[in-house]
Amino acid sequence: MSPALLVLVTLFVLAYGAVGIFAVRRRLLGRLALREAVRRRGQTLLVVAGLMVGTATITAALVAADSVGDSTVDAFAYNNWGYVDLTVTATNQFFPRDVADRLATSPAVARVVDGVSAGIELVGSVSDLTARQGTSGITLVGFDPGSQRPFGAFVLTTGRETYGQDLAPGAVLLSRVLADKLQAKPGDRLHVSVEVPGSARPALPVDLRVAGIARSEGPGAYTLGSVVFAPLATAQDIAGTDLINIVRISAPGGIRDSVQAGHRAAPVLARETKSLGSPIRLAVSEVKAREVKTAKDSTVFIRALLVGMSALVVAAGAALVINLIGMLAEERRSRMGVLRALGLKRSRLVGLSVTEGAIYSLAAGVLGTGVGIAAGRLVAARFGRAFAEFAGSDFDFTFHFSLKPATLLAGFVLGTLLTLAVIFLASRRTSRMTITAAIRNLPEPPPERKSRRWRTVRLAAFGVLGVLGLTAPGFPRLAGGIALILVLSAVARSRLSSRTHSTLTGLALAGWSFAIIGGSDPNADANTFFLVFVVAMLTSVFGLTLLASANLHVAETVVGLLGRAFAGLRAILRPPLAYLSRRPVRTGLTTGVFAVIVGMLSLFAVFFVIFRPDYQRFGNGYDVRVLSTGSATVELPAEVRADVIRFIDIPTRGYIGPLKTQGGFGGGERVFVPLFQVGNDVAEAPPVRLDQRDKRFDSDRAVWEAVARNPSLVVADFGSPGQKLTLQGRDGPVTFTIAAAQAFGLLDGVFGTERTLSPFQSAPLGASVLVDVRDNADAPRVARTIERDLFGQGVDADSIQKLLDTADRANRAFFSTIDVLMRMGLVVGILSLGIVGMRVVTERRHVIGVLRAVGYKRRHVMLGLMTEATVTATIGAAVGIVVGVTMGYLFYRQSASQPGFGIDLASIGGVLGLIYLAVLLVTLGPAWRASRLSPAEAVRYSE
């Protein structure tokens, strides 16, 4: 159990233990709480359903985060490396096989490892001469059948197992991913191309045959991608070398439990490797251990995103709990008043409510955990789909659902504790009553003002904390500003009208939140960013809700301006609008729920547009992309030349090795990174458009000029401008600064000049070609023709449109992961409205009776209540749209060269339609019941 979970469980035991002790010591109150809890089954169900939101959302987020984390670690650390725990490499350089043999025979090494195996790993292209299909970006993995046993057997799709010793000369195995791409079958003839600069002998055409297709397990899953597994001798023939470029080492244990053993073996291997006296610098890497860490780091963002989004829904859920407790308190007010009159202290009344709430919250916790598992499964499935879209057909990524008892316990404990805390606070508030007014069900007289001195001390303390907060960056600054605004608001309250006061406070809170978001860096630490984002979102929603509620009279004024014909309508609208505008806290609790959720959905509606497919921009005027990793030259077939207006040929080195990025996103121990070599005149005709620039550069041209000038600057498709990335060069790690990010999906990799990329000259050389075709030419056909004619060279050719659609699908799939949580939030909002509707019927019986007596018809009552619900939802939706779109714009502004700003009105329209339909459905019942109240009954009503 983690320390954080231990603290939570302790708090849970203390809190519920205290409630239990209260119920046992005050048996009468305990019995009363239990009876109240089960008295009305329908109501109990509603309350439990409302209270489970927190637990369900937290559980869903944690379960989904676990699934993402575990799947990522399983895939990129364990399956990716299989039984390989450590490697000895010279980073894109070859060295004698003798290195592996001497390590294998070293007694010191033999004591700490299971196996040592010489190998080759190179990036190239492959063509299936039988199926007439080719592809680039494949990895040639040479393995030594003689030492393969500790690394596991390849399991073929036929079920046969092999360590490679039975493979005839020229026989190779294909990974499942590659076989699917090539539509290859056993027996197919293959041609693999790799260009290795400075290799000892020229690469010879090798007649290869597919001996089998390896399942994605054990060594067959190695690299997760498109792999040709060749016995070492065959791989050396293909590469034209007698050397190797990797020694793979397996530590004792299985695929998942060998990391510690690998860690113990690393220093022994480092010592022994050093003692070999190799003239080439050899490095021992704990690849699997590092990959585990990188994989975990890379999911920090997703965990923070999920927890952040769930926090918004939990906040909405808390508002729902307050509404529920308010509803119960309203219904029982006169009974509670009688108990107080009979001598029950206020603290015991709170205890009674909390005991009843604890019963509900425990039931809700159990139910919420179940719902959370289901919702978490849905979110996880969406992430699985998003990952599959990102991976496309290039990776064998299996997403699986993780369910851990510790996570479920954390969700249950955190959810129930939060719910109990909200119940406690709400009960304290509702327990404040004037006993006589409560017994007679009369309105509560205004509260007495608290001591001025105590208030002044509190405000001063708040003010000092606020000023201190302003001096620090990030969350403290946001919180400090909020505190100062609230202090100023409290001081100015008596000097301003209620409307002006609320308007100014609301504007200040929203403005400050937007300013902080506008100045925050979304690429900074994910946890900090999401904390600031969530609090800023909630504060801006609160501020704008306050502003909207305080100015609702405008709606009545507008109706009034319509003249005498609308006087009746004005009479009908007056009470609901007054209830909304003059009870801003209660209004805010309901509108805020909608606003937060609509805000998030609006933010995504902006993202959908600013990340929308922009064919011209994305392709930079080119229509077809051709990739060749096995050959440095690509000659376009004669058949398509007539259609080609221009093309650009970019020498591309296939770096394969460790990649470190700030934040860990996209990093790993064995990452294939295409290095695109641009000329010093790149600014004249840049190959790609930029998506984001470092703030130092005011144009794309300035970026490319700086990249041409400064060998430490690159353009990359991963990371963010200003961040560093590190690759392993010939003489050690080489760190670059990302000057700008290009659009994902066209030429993914790193752009730099020849000088910039000189530490990687030993990496295989390929080519990337962008082709601009005539306006009336069919780009997909051109791509197909190039791929068909050059299949022997193993090139990939795609129309830019296809690449764009793939990238867009991946983006949308990623955004859709949050959708489940947001829809849970919408359910909370709708439930809130239903509860408010029911609360209104209970609480306003007198008022409804009076209105009916003075001339409101039944339909007027219905119309009034439904107007109130609709206006509530409308304020929430309007505030949410303003907040979401403003935040979207602020994010858009931070990305200096995004495509144009816009809003996906269709998605917002869909959400609004759903909201109004739900409003109609959930308020119709309470409104109808209210309209059926007999005026005489309602006027005399007291429970």
Next chain:
Amino acid sequence: MEQIVKARGVRKVYRSGSVVEALRGIDLDIPAGELLAIVGPSGSGKTTLLNCLAGLETIDDGEILIGGANLAELSDDDRTEYRAKSMGFVFQAFNLLPVLSAVENVEIPMLLLGAGTKETRARALETLEMVGLADRASHRPDQLSGGEQQRVAVARALVHKPAVVWADEPTGNLDSESTQAVMELFLRLNREGQTIVMVTHNPQIAAAAARTITMRDGRIEDGGGPG
């Protein structure tokens, strides 16, 4: 004298669990301009009679004619419309809308009748002035005393010049000073020709009325009958 309310053989039965006959054949005439007090012990049917006469409750038998219209034959909407046009109500618990200011509360009946904004505001302020609360027009109920709230309720009942004002225990929640003020207001209004029917427990209030009927067990024991 014109009879503004005529009730004949009115019966009202409540059927919630047990059957309770709240009104057992009431005959009552109320002439225009009368200040009528209905008294009687708790459970005698005073409030039920007032609610039935005002059209707030339906009756099981008999007929109630108000201004010539038989309430029993009107639909709920028509009865409601009739109340909006011709009746005003004052309740024991004041029953002002807590979120509206005094003047906004008073405006409601006028707005319901489709009066214009300016006309409504002017009339509401005039009525508040009549009950001595012009200076409290923008205050909300929780900023007013009980007596003031009840005077606002009276203003709301009068603002649209109804034919009858129905008052159920109008002084039941008031101290003696406020009771005095409200009663003086009723008497003044009645002198100006306003028909007022009120239910009360207070013998002093009842004594101030022009006519008093006493109810017991759902019947008029004293003072009723066709006028």
